[in-house]
Amino acid sequence: MNPTTRNRLIALGAxxxxxxxxxxxxxxxxxQNLVFYWTPGEMLAQGSKAYGPTIRLGGVVQPGSxxxxxxxxxxxxxxxxxxxxxxxxxxxxxxxxxxQMFRERIGVVVEGTFDKSQTFTSSRLMVNHSNExxxxxxxxxxxxxxxxxxAPTAEAR
Amino acid sequence: xxxxxxTVLVLGGLLAAAFGAVVGIEGGLRHRAGALKIVLGxxxxxLICMVGANLTMVYALITHDFSVHYVSQVGSRATPLVYxxxxxxSALEGSILFWGAIxxxxxxxxxxxxxxxxxxxxxxxxxxxxxxxxxxxxxxAGPANPFGRVDPVPADxxxxxxxxxxxxxxxxxxxxxxxxxxxxxxxxxxxxAALLRGQLGDAWMAxxxxxxxxxxTFLSVGIVLGSWWAYAxxxxxxxxxxxxxxxxxxxxxxxxxAFLHSAMVQERRHTLKxxxxxxxxxxxxxxxxxxxxxxxxxxxxxxxxxxSEIGPTFLVFLGVVLVVSIVLIAVRGPLxxxxxxxxxxxxxxxxxxxxxxxxxxLTFTVLLGTVFPLVREAFSGVRISVxxxxxxxxxxPLGVAILFLMGVGPSLPWGRASPETLQRQFLIPAAVGVxxxxxxxxxxxxxxxxxxxxxxxxxxxxxTLREMALPIRVRMREQRESLLQATWRSATRSxxxxxxxxxxxxxVMVFVAIAASQSYVVHTTATLTPGQxxxxxxxxxxxxxxxxxxxxxxxxxxxxxxxxxxxxxxxxLAPRMNFYERSTDPIGSPAVRSAPxxxxxxxxxxxxxATPSASFNAWIFPMVSWIWWSLPLFVFGALxxxxxERRRARAEAAERLAVPGKARSPGAAA
Numbered sequence: 120m121n122p123t124t125r126n127r128l129i130a131l132g133a134x135x136x137x138x139x140x141x142x143x144x145x146x147x148x149x150x151q152n153l154v155f156y157w158t159p160g161e162m163l164a165q166g167s168k169a170y171g172p173t174i175r176l177g178g179v180v181q182p183g184s185x186x187x188x189x190x191x192x193x194x195x196x197x198x199x200x201x202x203x204x205x206x207x208x209x210x211x212x213x214x215x216x217x218x219q220m221f222r223e224r225i226g227v228v229v230e231g232t233f234d235k236s237q238t239f240t241s242s243r244l245m246v247n248h249s250n251e252x253x254x255x256x257x258x259x260x261x262x263x264x265x266x267x268x269x270a271p272t273a274e275a276r
Numbered sequence: 277x278x279x280x281x282x283t284v285l286v287l288g289g290l291l292a293a294a295f296g297a298v299v300g301i302e303g304g305l306r307h308r309a310g311a312l313k314i315v316l317g318x319x320x321x322x323l324i325c326m327v328g329a330n331l332t333m334v335y336a337l338i339t340h341d342f343s344v345h346y347v348s349q350v351g352s353r354a355t356p357l358v359y360x361x362x363x364x365x366s367a368l369e370g371s372i373l374f375w376g377a378i379x380x381x382x383x384x385x386x387x388x389x390x391x392x393x394x395x396x397x398x399x400x401x402x403x404x405x406x407x408x409x410x411x412x413x414x415x416x417a418g419p420a421n422p423f424g425r426v427d428p429v430p431a432d433x434x435x436x437x438x439x440x441x442x443x444x445x446x447x448x449x450x451x452x453x454x455x456x457x458x459x460x461x462x463x464x465x466x467x468x469a470a471l472l473r474g475q476l477g478d479a480w481m482a483x484x485x486x487x488x489x490x491x492x493t494f495l496s497v498g499i500v501l502g503s504w505w506a507y508a509x510x511x512x513x514x515x516x517x518x519x520x521x522x523x524x525x526x527x528x529x530x531x532x533x534a535f536l537h538s539a540m541v542q543e544r545r546h547t548l549k550x551x552x553x554x555x556x557x558x559x560x561x562x563x564x565x566x567x568x569x570x571x572x573x574x575x576x577x578x579x580x581x582x583x584s585e586i587g588p589t590f591l592v593f594l595g596v597v598l599v600v601s602i603v604l605i606a607v608r609g610p611l612x613x614x615x616x617x618x619x620x621x622x623x624x625x626x627x628x629x630x631x632x633x634x635x636x637x638l639t640f641t642v643l644l645g646t647v648f649p650l651v652r653e654a655f656s657g658v659r660i661s662v663x664x665x666x667x668x669x670x671x672x673p674l675g676v677a678i679l680f681l682m683g684v685g686p687s688l689p690w691g692r693a694s695p696e697t698l699q700r701q702f703l704i705p706a707a708v709g710v711x712x713x714x715x716x717x718x719x720x721x722x723x724x725x726x727x728x729x730x731x732x733x734x735x736x737x738x739x740t741l742r743e744m745a746l747p748i749r750v751r752m753r754e755q756r757e758s759l760l761q762a763t764w765r766s767a768t769r770s771x772x773x774x775x776x777x778x779x780x781x782x783x784v785m786v787f788v789a790i791a792a793s794q795s796y797v798v799h800t801t802a803t804l805t806p807g808q809x810x811x812x813x814x815x816x817x818x819x820x821x822x823x824x825x826x827x828x829x830x831x832x833x834x835x836x837x838x839x840x841x842x843x844x845x846x847x848x849l850a851p852r853m854n855f856y857e858r859s860t861d862p863i864g865s866p867a868v869r870s871a872p873x874x875x876x877x878x879x880x881x882x883x884x885x886a887t888p889s890a891s892f893n894a895w896i897f898p899m900v901s902w903i904w905w906s907l908p909l910f911v912f913g914a915l916x917x918x919x920x921e922r923r924r925a926r927a928e929a930a931e932r933l934a935v936p937g938k939a940r941s942p943g944a945a946a
Binding site for chain 2: 153154218
């Protein structure tokens with residue numbers, strides 16, 4: 120084996136080892152930093168697997184579940200799979216000021232973690248965006264158009 | 277009528293591109309000199325058709341011709357004229373149409389610049405570029421046809437996405453990104469031509485380098501403007517979120533940057549040819565992947581895949597380009613034998629080689645994080661995303677290592693360095709780097725990665741300035757030139773060297789700005805009634821009241837606040853919330869008080885007109901505006917480096933007649 124070939128083989132081997140190391144670290148880090156997109160029903164079905172990882176919980180704010188604490192800094196509400204009564208739902212706690220559009224029945228995405236006490240602690244509260252155009256019915260005022268509930272499939276940004 | 281004209285033009289473009297692609301590649305392979313004239317004709321026809329189709333669409337938008345499918349989607353009589361024109365690229369079909377126009381301009385520009393070269397290379401390159409043109413013209417004519425007819429004709433349309441009519445940056449930054457994306461077609465064509473011929477001469481390599489630098493510049497500007505737009509418009513309190521759309525523009529930038537460096541090794545040492553060409557092919561592949569990711573809607577949900585007609589077509593094209601690239605590299609690559617060898621371990625070429633490996637590693641990790649959710653969902657149906665912590669943990673150390681190399685590479689000579697050289701070159705910059713860290717620690721700054729970044733930035737800044745100043749000092753001493761004269765001459769004698777260091781200075785600014793604004797950010801939220809105030813850092817923010825207003829296309833509510841800084845100076849800010857008639861959601865407009873060393877960033881989160889009260893999100897971002905201020909350096913440096921060398925003789929002749937003033941700096945206008 121001449122020196123050039125040997126050097127090339129060494130370089131190739133070093134590259135392969137470095138590449139494998141990088142891939143190992145990258146996949147490990149991905150595994151730790153996955154964000155799951157679940158509805159309340161899907162999340163509850165995961166059982167104890169749902170305790171811990173970052174979750175983006177998508178659903179609808181359940182009517183009648185909105186509660187502020189006395190100082191108006193701490194918000195509790197339930198996020199449900201859908202607006203119909205009896206849909207699977209989860210209690211969410213948030214210390215954030217909710218966005219302007221936040222209200223009952225609106226589609227929300229809550230980012231945070233779920234724990235054994237069956238409470239979802241929110242670190243970020245987003246209202247669903249819908250860029251889809253819905254033609255107004257005749258006689259609707261401009262304010263009416265804004266109350267169209269956006270589809271809970273589109274993800275908020 | 278407009279529909280018909282548009283469709284005919286697109287079909288004409290498709291024909292011209294297909295004809296030119298066949299004639300070009302066939303003529304190039306058989307060395308037919310006469311074919312170039314025919315291909316040039318096809319290129320001109322392609323240009324006329326594609327630009328014509330775009331102008332037709334703009335005409336339809338301006339005249340509110342809602343019988344055209346695309347206009348009925350994004351047009352609205354209430355939208356101001358400038359945003360009506362801009363809505364050409366505000367939705368899927370229009371942006372692909374715009375892609376086509378830019379592509380035709382690039383191909384035409386390349387054809388004009390190389391029409392008198394020996395014909396084989398231009399024929400093969402133009403043929404390849406026109407083959408890409410065939411795909412885009414097909415896309416516009418078929419799956420993403422914007423010229424379809426709407427019946428019955430609606431009286432008015434919804435207008436473009438409100439987010440896109442909120443800020444003037446929206447007018448500027450997408451075209452910049454497209455110019456960067458689409459421009460990667462040209463280096464792709466050049467690289468394919470080199471592989472098809474099985475040889476890569478120095479002249480053709482210079483062509484490849486210059487035509488990579490042009491889209492690279494646009495891409496850099498587009499990325500920085502895009503992050504500025506995210507900061508100034510989206511109002512989530514940041515400028516980079518590792519969003520798939522952002523990553524899509526970042527990936528080809530990484531490979532193109534790696535190319536610009538490995539091209540220097542190929543030029544000096546005549547080795548790394550195949551690697552350099554692979555980076556060109558890779559940059560183009562990544563732009564196609566990026567366009568696919570951002571344009572086919574796969575990232576809202578993989579499930580919309582079947583509904584989006586453009587997705588599968590794009591995937592097929594991506595597959596074809598990937599296979600063609602790999603086959604070309606495997607079959608023709610061995611013909612590109614290295615004529616030189618790399619020097620010692622402590623040499624510039626080794627530093628650049630390591631730089632390339634780091635860029636490759638960075639590209640790999642970002643690509644993995646971006647594509648992983650797609651692959652996972654396709655196979656297991658689980659919807660996930662990869663969080664920003666992954667990207668930060670993986671990419672930031674690699675970025676800091678690249679920053680370090682920016683100081684090492686320029687300090688090392690080509691070939692082999694003696695221990696004395698190493699000591700002489702590194703002592704002062706390293707000492708400055710250490711001093712910067714010590715000063716930062718004494719000033720109370722903490723955080724290992726940020727301190728490391730500041731230290732390296734000091735080290736690189738000294739190296740960069742020294743490398744720029746050294747030839748000037750030599751000229752002043754040996755040629756007895758004045759400072760101005762010596763600067764101008766040393767800069768124009770080695771344009772790429774000088775321009776490269778100017779860009780390096782800009783990159784150092786960006787690194788420092790990112791490290792400072794990420795590590796030392798301060799954030800709070802508060803709800804105020806008029807007269808109430810909250811404190812953030814040295815700022816006091818007091819709510820004056822709410823104000824409502826009406827624009828032609830929207831209503832808005834602004835919270836007027838009085839900001840007092842640590843020195844008692846007052847600034848009035850008014851973060852707003854805009855309500856567009858046809859949108860379900862209000863769109864916020866943040867208000868920023870920008871100072872050289874920190875920004876106060878306020879968004880209106882919610883308001884209650886009855887109380888009245890307003891809730892704010894407030895941040896202090898140290899040094900964040902340095903990111904945008906690096907733009908003039910990027911533009912000036914890149915333009916200076918790309919300026920055609922052959923004009924030098926003329927410039928020097930002119931120089932003798934007139935005293936050279938300041939360097940022509942097109943960057944000042946940016």
